Amino acid sequence: MCLNYGGMIIESIVTTLNEAGEANFAPMGVTIGEGEILIRPYTDSTTCRNLVATGSAVVNLTDSIRLFAESAVSNPQFPTFAAELITGLVLTDACSYYECSVMRADTASPRATFRCRVVKKGVLREFIGFNRAKNAIIEAAILATRVRLLGVETILQEYRRLSEIVQKTGGEQEAWAMRYLQDYVERQPR
Structure with a gap:
């Protein structure tokens, strides 16, 4: 497999649909290459089930x-619009x-x-980038998905x-996201 970025994982929101057309939004690291993307969900995830069922996904890059x-x-459920070349x-x-259209699945x-295979790339607006607070939220979100494993x-x-990073370098959106994730983790069984 010839992917560029040296196998670097890019954080994205992957949208998939089930056979009934219901949407699933999953934060996921993907590897983006020349004309193709590697998506590696856990086999017990909704994303995996939807990719097997429909063979398509949209990889969204957002700030x-x-x-x-x-x-x-x-x-x-987030605001969306229909993809042009796939059902997504x-x-x-x-x-x-x-x-994206699935070429091969293991x-x-x-x-x-x-x-x-990337069948269409679209650009909606400029990517401003991530500051330290946004990066901290990405890490916090990843940790929240692993609460059963890590405790x-x-x-x-x-x-x-x-x-601390969010307080020093973030704004309202980052402060809200940190509280949201912390509230979720605190509600989990100990």
Whole structure:
């Protein structure tokens, strides 16, 4: 597989549809290459089930940290519009997006591998970038998805460090996202 970026993982929101047309939004690191994208969801995830069922996804690149926080720990419904070349949905708050069609799937191990062909790339607005606070929220969202593996106390300890970064370098959106994720983790069984 010849992917560029040296195999670097890019954080995105992957949108998939189930066979009934219901949307799922999942924050996920993907590897973007020349004309293709590698998506590696866990086999027990909704994203994996939807990719197997429909063979398509939209990979959304966004600087809206709220999308990462909400989709990591809940089943939100965000504003979208229909993809053009696949059956799928594009986030209206994406900076850019890739409409993808599955070329090859390997679901034999706990992390499935979907090699997807990019059938369309779209740009909606300029990507402003991430500051330290936005990066901290990405890390907090990843930790929240692993609360069963790592435990509440371990994550809350790391959240104290991440919260300092958010307070020093973030704005309202980042402060909201940090509170949202912390509230979710604190509600989990200990």
